[in-house]
Amino acid sequence: MTVATTQAAGEIRRVRAGVALAVATAVTVAVALYAMATGQNPVPVAQVVGSLLHHISIPIGPLPDQVGEDTLWQVRIPRVYLALAVGAALGCAGAVLQGIFANPLAEPGVIGVSSGAAAGASGVIALGGLGAAGYFVAGGAFAAGLVTTAFVYLASRSAGRTQVVSLILTGIAVNAFAGGLIAFFTYRATPAARDQIVFWQMGSLNRATMDQVLLVAVLVVVGLAVSMAMARRIDLLALGEYTAGHLGVDVEKLRRAAVVVVALLTAAAVSFCGIILFVGLVVPHFMRLVVGPRHAVLIPASAIAGACLLTAADLAARTVVPYGELPIGLVTSLVGGPVFLLLLRREMKRGGWL
Secondary structure, eight states: OOHHHHHHHHHHHHHHHHHHHHHHHHHHHHHHHHHHHOSSSOOOHHHHHHHHHHTTTOOOSOOOOHHHHHHIIIIIHHHHHHHHHHHHHHHHHHHHHHHHHTOTTOOGGGGTHHHHHHHHHHHHHHHHGGGOOTHHHHHHHHHHHHHHHHHHHHHTEETTEEOHHHHHHHHHHHHHHHHHHHHHHHHHSOHHHHHHHHHHHHOOOTTOOHHHHHHHHHHHHHHHHHHHHHHHHHHHHTTOHHHHHHTTOOHHHHHHHHHHHHHHHHHHHHHTTOOOOSHHHHHHHHHHHHHOSOHHHHHHHHHHHHHHHHHHHHHHHHHSSTTOOOOHHHHHHHHHHHHHHHHHHHHHHHTOOO
16 A cells, blocks of 8 residues: 555545544534423523523523523523533543453443442432432442542552453452442332432433533543543554553553543543443444544544433433433433444454454
């Protein structure tokens, strides 16, 4: 292959990735606006846009009536914003973890952060009963998720290095132990608190507030920035640890930084809305098929697609059943499970993955 051909191929890949990012962003914005407009008290999209613009001092477009304004800013907009932030966090975390493990089957829960967060939230609810809500539960989930991840990382180290297989196996053991803790807390809790534990584990965005959005968004922005800074070194890691080391990559330092970023992103994501499955697993793999394996493009693409998917899933969760709401984790599992099986079958036919 000549130099000119290689450059042309690279330019085509860049254009394709740019188009994919632009389309994904446009679809995400459209889904978010539609989600803000849809519900038991519908608000026209034009009025949603007008309200959003007026709140940033751009007096353009029609405004909803007072009921519509209250519905938007007290219920729907915080919920949609939180869905965007959580989806972006899970998508980014999945892309980073799959790159570090060099395995598209990896997902954030494998390092114990999700199960640890669930155990922490369950413990707070069981000890505090129905009085333990909001920031107490979120704080317990966030802290327990980080502590669990730190334990998994430290327990998997041997001779100053962390082996990927050891990290995964340690994560499996810790996930099993956390599952036992969750079962114990559920057993010891009062009936009302038990229902709250079960519902928290299924995931929900129905109590979203702008304060929660701000907290999660700050961690997501920081996590995305650090992930983008690591993107080129993650690409080199795909060549193998030995080769990456010779190219100047401190593999152990990179892996440690990646685990910290994934833990922060995932803990922030699940603290306020509970366990949400398959977003961090399916989205990065699907976007890898669309934009390619280069992480400088794959990481933001996964974040955007994750935000879009979770916003659409939350919209379905609150509109599929009239005057009722499904757990968002149920929706993502029902959709993500079959989609992942289709992707798995596709790769098996091509001789990939396994």
